[in-house]
Amino acid sequence: MAYTQGLSSSCLFLSHKGAPQGFQQSLGLNLPFTNSRINSSLQTRIFVELREDSAPMTSDHSKKMKIPHVLTVAGSDSGAGAGIQADLKACAARGVYCSTVITAVTAQNTVGVQGVSVVPEDFVAEQLKSVLSDMQVDVVKTGMLPSIGIVNVLSQGLREFPVRALVVDPVMVSTSGDVLAGPSILAGFREQLLPIADIVTPNLKEASALLGGQQLETVADMCSAAKLLHDMGPRNVLVKGGDLPDSLDAVDIFFDGKDFHELRSMRIKTCNTHGTGCSLASCIAAELAKGSSMLPAVKVAKHYIETALDYSKDIAIGNGPQGPFDHLLRLKSYVHNSCRQVGFNPSDLFLYAVTDSRMNKKWGRSITDAVKAAIDGGATIIQLREKDSETQDFLEAAKACFKICHSHGVPLLINDRIDVALACDADGVHVGQSDMPARVARTLLGPDKIIGVSCKTPEQAHQAWIDGADYIGCGGVYPTNTKENNLTVGLDGLKTVCVASKLPVVAIGGIGASNASSVMEIGVPNLKGVAVVSALFDRECILTEARKLHAILTESMLLQRTH
Ligand SMILES: Nc1ncnc2c1ncn2[C@@H]1O[C@H](COP(=O)(O)OP(=O)(O)OP(=O)(O)O)[C@@H](O)[C@H]1O
Ligand SMILES: Cc1ncc(CO)c(N)n1
Ligand SMILES: [Mg+2]
Structure with missing residues (x-):
């Protein structure tokens, strides 16, 4: 580093003008103590203090950072x-x-x-x-x-x-x-x-x-x-x-x-x-x-x-x-977090509702009405997946859904958008293989938020576990229209991933009232539920469909227990 030297009224300084702003700030300034207006020309320099009356800096001292x-x-x-x-x-x-x-x-x-x-x-x-x-x-x-x-x-x-x-x-x-x-x-x-x-x-x-x-x-x-x-x-x-x-x-x-x-x-x-x-x-x-x-x-x-x-x-x-x-x-998020069960509860994956703006548009529904109906019908977790929304609209929708979810004790996750999740203080995010890596999401969101990752293979499931995810979504189990070019893994693929996964799993892709029980009946303990999009939101009455699905899932869970 090239330092220039100078002498001011009460201290000798060394300065380096090319350092980036953040670095300058982290080092702090050591201006001569004159109780004077901040001297803007001096602000852009780094000062390594060498007071006239002090001992020369030891190398140890020079490594220490002066903080404001x-x-x-x-x-x-x-x-x-x-x-x-x-x-x-x-x-x-x-x-x-x-x-x-x-x-x-x-x-x-x-x-x-x-x-x-x-x-x-x-x-x-x-x-x-x-x-x-x-x-x-x-x-x-x-x-x-x-x-x-x-x-x-x-x-x-x-x-x-x-x-x-x-x-x-x-x-x-x-x-x-x-x-x-x-x-x-x-x-x-x-x-x-x-x-x-x-x-x-x-x-x-x-x-x-x-x-x-x-x-x-x-x-x-x-x-x-x-x-x-x-x-x-x-x-x-x-x-x-x-x-x-x-x-x-x-x-x-x-x-x-x-x-x-x-x-x-x-x-x-x-x-x-x-x-x-x-x-x-x-x-x-x-x-x-x-x-x-x-x-x-x-x-x-x-x-x-x-x-x-x-x-x-x-x-x-x-x-x-x-x-x-x-x-x-921080306090509000603490209250919110303590309202839901401490940490992630895998049984929340039971009836996992994923929103779709195109479907709401088709049926003339607001996202909040759709979310409320799904929760009233028994949805246990909500994921907002708003691929077509402007950020500001997405954030407003997320804030409104957050209120509904929290008044019902249902966690709210945001698809892809960590920024939106942070801004509305959602309970967590769900990311795909090509979205923000789960380990980065974990760093950004902290230890208390829920992170889910879409996985098709045991390797991906293993990586999600290493990265600190809470659950994985596995699919498409069946062919689906809601995701283009989506590889179908079938019930066998689902079972392979569930067996390999150390994390709880929710099955996704083409699941509805007609096939939900077949999915649950693959009989792997860490398969905790199904995620649905069209089966709820592309129907005339979301409440009725949610109730129907909830009943089917409850029945197959009871069946599993008796076996
Ligand atoms: N309701 C408010 N919304 C936004 N800003 C506010 C509000 N009330 C005060 N402020 C801002 O907070 C700062 C402190 O102003 P205020 O006049 O309340 O000081 P104060 O009376 O010395 O405060 P206190 O005695 O409560 O510590 C100011 O910038 C003021 O504009
Ligand atoms: C101790 C103390 N200092 C300042 C204020 C002014 O808000 C206060 N209420 N109490
Ligand atoms: Mg005041």
Whole structure:
């Protein structure tokens, strides 16, 4: 690698300009600590730090990766929706390390703040020193600073250990209306923190308090507040409009001292907005730590909050009026996964319904009506196979079918389209031999999703097992119109594959009421059911056909057991 050398005010650096963006970010930046605006010309370089006052790098050291690091100086929220806990989660969600200096411990839940215990100033100072003297912090983000003494300690700490950027979220009142920092703190913000802040992110009430109590009710008011706040010294101001009355959008005003940017996002209809402010500021800090410049960092952060709120709009944590949201976008899929049996249940393959858009079109049915009828008739698993749909239509259909399937405890699989399965949080996918390999699908979908693979031979069945699939589909057992150029394996081929397969098998291809029992009667224990397309969806009444098939399969299963 060709490195160029240079000398900056406090550190000697080596840089390599040709490295790809991701590599630069993973190495992180080690700018001279001047608490100054992020220098965009420096962002495109990799810095391998060689401080003038430090020992030469050992080869071991040079192999270590510097990762982006945010230090949050804030209060603990026992309900974990806001404060330190929100900061940790937001940084984790953005792939950034987060250390913590705790200024206060609150007894707090979704109802409100029941108690506050302020951490003694000298112990805040001790925490600051522990972190800043040892770890390479890129960005400091402040939240609840409950006393002027703590503000003093913080500004002293930042003078002693300067960092690349300072994000000040001037927390004063919780969403529940409880006071987290009294008016005595205002002088601390105005005189000590705002002048050295790279960005300050007040909500409407906080902006109003900082400006001596002037009412802020419109976007125009927010703009003038941003300008007045900018005069107090911060390089950038973001006035958050989460609480803007009568606003259909969530509007924030960003001002960099020159231009105003009206940042709008959809206002998500949800009560789960506790901690949005803390999380937004942490996400901005995280993006800055990764090397972003200010406006893109703010935009990414706003989009992150919108996405997380939308994902979390229906989750229920606590009984109060303002719930937390899910920073990592994981909780809902956990709930869904825990609603179905833990892991894959092979008996779900019993009556496996595969949709076909052409058939639904022919019979004038919506995909959701078809899926509902199949489930009402006894289908035990649904696979959406929409070969002709546009992606957006497929995703919408998948989301609607997901609701139906889950309200009936029936797993939903998506044919081929891992992206659609991920986007609608389906239970899994079914892939063919020329689709995404099952092992790649497993990596993408994680251990909990169901993966099925179409197999015609014992070798393919073996490979599916190695790749981490949950079941195989074997066919075409009989000739079928739903798949062109499909080799028919017959009952013998099915039996050979079943005997060889370590995974449960569902038979597919030309199976219907007339031949389902012959299929099941091949008498191999890991044949768990039949998959049907035309026998359900190319019929006048899906419900009747599903019931009929279910009865036939139940009868042959009972017969097998008595033999
Ligand atoms: N319902 C919503 N839908 C989308 N975005 C929202 C919603 N509510 C708030 N936001 C956004 O979340 C961010 C935080 O704004 P808000 O005004 O709620 O801050 P805050 O009052 O400091 O938050 P908190 O005190 O709850 O931590 C802003 O970008 C705002 O636009
Ligand atoms: C500890 C703490 N910090 C910040 C907020 C603001 O949301 C809160 N509710 N609690
Ligand atoms: Mg709010």
